[in-house]
Amino acid sequence: MRIGVITFPGSLDDRDALRAISLAGAEGVALWHGEHDLHGVDAIVLPGGFSYGDYLRCGAIASHSPIMAEVIDAAKKGMPVLGICNGFQMLVEAHLLPGGLIRNHHGHFIRRDQLLRVENNSTAWTSDFSANEEIVIPLKNGEGGYIANEETLKELEGEGRVVFRYLGVNPNGSLNDIAGISNAQGNVVGLMPHPEHAVEAGFGPNTDFRMRSGVDGLRFFTSVLEGVLA
Amino acid sequence: MARHADTVENAVATPEKEQPFAALGLKPDEYARIREILGRRPTSGELAMYSVMWSEHCSYKSSKIYLRQFGQKVTPAMKEHLMVGMGENAGVVDIGEGWAVTFKVESHNHPSYIEPFQGAATGVGGIVRDIISMGARPVAVMDQLRFGAVDNPDTARVVHGVVGGISFYGNCLGLPNIGGETYFDSCYQGNPLVNALAVGVLRHEDLHLANASGVGNKVVLFGARTGGDGIGGASILASDSFDKTGPTKRPAVQVGDPFAEKVLIECCLELYRNELVEGIQDLGAAGISCATSELASNGDGGMFIELDNVLLRDPTLTAEEILMSESQERMMAVVRPEKLDAFMAVVNKWDVETSVLGEVTDTGRLIIHHGGEEIVNVDPRTVAIDGPVYERPVAYPSWIDALNADSARDLPRAANGEELKEQFLALVASPNLADKSYITDQYDYYVMGNTALAFPDDAGMIRVDEQSGLGFAIATDANGRYCQLDPYEGARLALAEAYRNVAVSGATPMAVTDCLNFGSPEDPEVMWQFSRAVEGLADACLEMEIPVTGGNVSFYNQTGTNAIHPTPVVGVLGVIDDVARRIPSAWQDEGHNLYLLGVTREELDGSAWANTVHKHLGGRPPECDLSREIELASLIRGASLESLIGSAHDLSDGGLAQALAESVVRFGIGARVWLNDIMERDAVDATNALFSESTGRVLVSVPREDDVKFLGLCEAREFPVLRIGVTDRSGAEAALEIQGEFTVPVSELRARSNATLPHYFA
Amino acid sequence: MPTIVVEVMPKAELLDPAGKAVAGALARLGHSSFTNVRIGKRFELTVNGPVTPEILADAQKIAEEILSNQVIEDVTAVFEAK
Amino acid sequence: MPTIVVEVMPKAELLDPAGKAVAGALARLGHSSFTNVRIGKRFELTVNGPVTPEILADAQKIAEEILSNQVIEDVTAVFEAK
């Protein structure tokens, strides 16, 4: 299976996403923002970083990139798309996911090993988790506060489209402790924490067992692998 | 409206014209020397160049005669792994398997006081460009910070800005921050120190140097456009040479654009990969003046530049301002004409604006044209290399004997366990020892996926080769209080501590960088401190056989007659064959034995204990036995190779007490510790057993099954070792028990340690 | 050169933590007359040549589609600066 | 309730990375009439009661000392919104 990772100017975690994909047993394909070609990939990751410096709104300028037209098209046809952090912000700006992401309520960038609950394990990117499983995934952002109007929140909650929720600490003031959401079909998932940083023992988040040993992020990528093979 | 710059022709014709050299920071004799070199008065453009390049910051005119020691006090062993030594943008060290590492620490102190956010941000940006210019991919940053008193109202302004700026720039650039230092002391009140360190990795064959060789090769400026940043000084020239309306408003501050720099990194790496540049130089202080004169000096000696080709952000800039502008995120490359098209294709791919300014010549002159006229015609070496050199007067400080005589030996000690506990808690919560998460939580260390260790571990560690696990570790240290007591010893102690911090991570120390932060060189007592510190560092490096590969000097950290404590920040780089072997600073298991390596002496002078409990600074810094440090490092390495130890934490500020506190708090696993064996063997009291800052000591945890082997190792090497406790329960019950003295729940320790910085800054 | 100003404010019904933080700071510093603060953006677009109705319309379009995110923000004004 | 508006812009002579990024995006998307973009902030301060000259003066002071960083920004306007 081939999973594309799009590099935008200012993308930072693109190489990490490619590494995660290969550790999960798939083939990573580097894609370039300026092209209109998805090179026949089966799924797409929009990686973390600060595309175009995130100066306007996070992900806003990147969401107008040439390749995003193809991504929007493919997503609407059901291709699995995962937006991580800046990628989540792009999905929101591209209106593939509802709501918006704003400055953290405490005003700072924050990096922490974040406990999450997997609220929905039937999306393309979460099928390898069990329902309500608690996982630890690194989080690092300055603008990760999820907001949406009442109606949207109700819809997300009602349809089970809140995929991940922060446990213990709400690190950025997100409404309803929302860490990640999906579209109605479940093929497009966006979240603020970084699964690609929890894929290799020695370089991941701390767990109760050992420092830097967390690999919960790997199953995002094995999930999509199995989904496509199935 | 067109402004005509002062031309060479004009300079020849008007020898008597008065020039504002003093306002530009040049001394009368320096100005006279420029006239002598040129055989005429300088044009205003030349004056701009000489004045910035001959400044203390760029020319090292007060420090040069001392820094030479770093190149002289060397043994063949010290050169063995050095691919590039002092004098280039950054030193390069061969770490094996075809890999090399380049690293350097630099100051951005003054700008960070004026505008803390942008000052600190551009400090990170500047040092990272040094690393790129060596042909390396930057892979990590660190920040060494010194602020004024924690409770001074201005300190919060500086802390918020500086930390925010480092976080913003480093995170946005995608470089993991893997460590640093944070100290508060009123001596830094008007002179905070913001040092930034960057590390890069490269394959041996990718090494690039800053020189302009090959007559006819193109000189190309790329990256951000040139604006009026950081050229407060040049406006003096502008007003002098052009009109009577007074200087235009030119800010002294620079604004950083980490996004532009990130793109520049990727663009440069692609240029290197495709072998499209012959030489490259970053633009930092003194901008185009520095880049052109240095590239030319280090190459074939000549260069012709058409200044009109510089892409401007602000079209009203004068020639002098363009020459002096410190706009960030710019690079200058030397490119073969036949490769120019390929070069342009890469920069266009990355949307990086680029212009060809001129070419390399063999005239031995740096000639710059503007508006079709010659405004600069100099021998570039006289600008970049043969600047003034001063042997400034030094004077033994009048106050230092009295300070040294005032030992902490006579300060009252805790009378009982309860008092000892109060002192312990006070230290744990003191701003210099308290938990730094308020700061470090704002730094990303995950990006790039190769961070094996970062704060709060003693050293940061990065995997270089994903197949073999080859990596490097790095730590920096400087204890300004020790340096105030004795700058020679203080510098040696800084090296010893950084060396030890790298060693306890499991890596082998290999090379040194330094950032020497001092008061005014025009003060003979400061100059004495400086000379002693450099001598101490150079001697210590020679003794440890570990070379200084580069660094930076920051003078004038002084308000009136109040100089900062001498603060020579020393960074040590080590290599580790496989980062999987890394040793954390804190234990992760219950029931391990705790050993103290090294001996404890009555050494409380300059200590955190004296500072926190008695507000005292006096006496002599702790003794520093460098051969002991080498033995200690080799012992740890031996133990690590056999996987005998679970954790290792070096003892420094706050002594054993602080090492224990940090170790139990980190993973919430308590410990039972006894002091009596230390007190008996080393003939010290409980206060010293807990708070002495004797060097050459490390606290290690060893699994029971490896006990015999570990002790055998210590015995074989005749290294002093004492079993001082065991790791204990974790969870809600976890506590640190100092037997016969006191017990503190880990939760209380954590709460105390975590509360301090948020209390002042959150 | 002529300039078009675009003003964008966070939607009134949505959270504005930055505004809230500033309001809190003002209250702590004793500036009690101000009960609420909202923080938006002001864009100044330099126009190359005269501001025609077409250019103003283009600015309006840009304001809605790029300079703001209509899900969380409102364009409150687009006008030529005098 | 009455509102005082404070406008803060980055100093003209300093780099405005945000404006630069947006200008680049506009050009790439074909909106070529706009040659330069600068991005500042717009604060709306809600006032509890009528806007007296004292309150306006206080707002001016706040604008200079709290809402802006005078080293890199200018307060370009402080006025009561109609």
Ligand SMILES: Nc1ncnc2c1ncn2[C@@H]1O[C@H](COP(=O)(O)OP(=O)(O)O)[C@@H](O)[C@H]1O
């Ligand atoms: N400004 C900073 N940036 C990054 N890391 C920091 C900073 N200040 C302190 N640290 C980290 O916090 C930890 C504790 O600092 P410190 O007590 O000074 O260490 P040590 O005593 O080992 O030199 C170290 O891992 C250090 O790297």
Ligand SMILES: [Mg+2]
């Ligand atoms: Mg240490």
